Amino acid sequence: MHDKRPTIQTYFEDLQNRICAKFEEVDGVGKFREDRWSHAQGGGGITRIIQEGGIFEKGGVNTSAVTAQLSPLLAERMNVSPQTIFACGISLVLHPRSPIVPTAHANFRYLELENGDFWFGGGADLTPYYLFEEDARLFHNVWKSVCDQYEPSYYARFKKACDEYFYIKHRREARGIGGIFFDYLRGDFGQLFDFVRSCGDAFLSAYLPIVERRRNEPWGERQRQWQLIRRGRYVEFNLVYDRGTLFGLETEGRIESILMSLPPLVRWEYSHTPQPGTREEKLLSVLKEPRDWIAR
């Protein structure tokens, strides 16, 4: 049963190469720094980080393939008995310097239990600081197209799951404008792997057109401060709620690779509230109430 593992790992590492090469090309200035690491319990990963680029203030595109002992807490959350689990995936987060360019996140992963049971999880979501409806539509339409090739119900289910997952409960607002999210996707390995590959291959086409559209738009100190405050919400979500972060911390993963998702510079200001009628308030209103972004 173990021949699935190298196949998947090879795909994720190839995707990592393609995505990093493209981001370096688009960024023009930044280069990814690579760190290869080993997990104490088996396996390891390839971490690639870009910092202080032309477009990307900070970003990471990581792959890992580890065998790790599940803690009782994690086993309970996964509804399996404590055991050694195989986890292989790609995880990426891009934090542009411009507040006009949204932050993007994607993660695709394969998990396998000792008895050979397996599932896929993953998704991609967008976190704008200023809302451009055409960008949100473009992003969602890409994921709908991918989903529709496999299963008509996927997009609606995974869009809803994304809105529910990337929800900052204590703020009563979403982290961003969503995308797709799925977990415990079980079934025929070949079909599911095809679907996940299509998702991975689609990421650049969902995000780069938005980067290209927005990269040259002007912005100033007001927009920057708003971005720093919104990045605080990103941190709150990732450290308080994100399962992937928790999984990494609980399985004693490589901390710097797990926390690469945190933005480079962040502000917490007491009771910051946008003025009514501003673009900042418009973003918040969309984060309070998820929308349907598919043109009918």
Place this chain on the structure above:
Amino acid sequence: MHDKRPTIQTYFEDLQNRICAKFEEVDGVGKFREDRWSHAQGGGGITRIIQEGGIFEKGGVNTSAVTAQLSPLLAERMNVSPQTIFACGISLVLHPRSPIVPTAHANFRYLELENGDFWFGGGADLTPYYLFEEDARLFHNVWKSVCDQYEPSYYARFKKACDEYFYIKHRREARGIGGIFFDYLRGDFGQLFDFVRSCGDAFLSAYLPIVERRRNEPWGERQRQWQLIRRGRYVEFNLVYDRGTLFGLETEGRIESILMSLPPLVRWEYSHTPQPGTREEKLLSVLKEPRDWIAR
């Protein structure tokens, strides 16, 4: 049995007044903004925040007295059955702008169950960005003096508990150089309340001499960047591990009051590691291995 409640609340609110007045005097520029709020389930609080002061970039001195329904998670952590609990306390965090002046935190609280059982919790700890051993000794000696007036074993126990509590497990380092920490302190109400009052009254004498000593020391961009990175660790601790933060989020407390503890500006840089022999590395080495700060 309920007459303990107003006595304690009055003390904490008086302490809040005294601490805020003194901080405004020392700061010289900043003024505390006050927000009074009500808890959905009963009671409320007084939040006082200083931002962009002369010394304090951000700080909060909060009191609250609430009755809140324990979630099953919280009840389990407290080892009691789910019920309505009364919680009253003061919580303060000061983030100076200068990286040479340490961040200080203190919290004192009283909890009471439906059946009248009660306990006190609290403590005070210091988070320097640069280590001055005489400051660490001063801070710890104040708390030792307070503890020694009540029970010879207190300081050693509470110092150890503080080192254990303010530990960032995933970084394998302490948040700061400690202080004292106690929880579930049960016994004679009068004696315990006296002890907690002595702690509250001692806070200014433990922290202000350090602020006064360090406020005029020069610093530059290198020190500032190090402070921003260390503040990231502060955020990691508070959002991932802090029981008080979790208690607030789980009991649907007032978010802006709970998260006032987060620093105003924070940086996450990938794999930042101080050079050997630097003052930054010296701080880290102390955070990796707690020290005894009491002169023998």
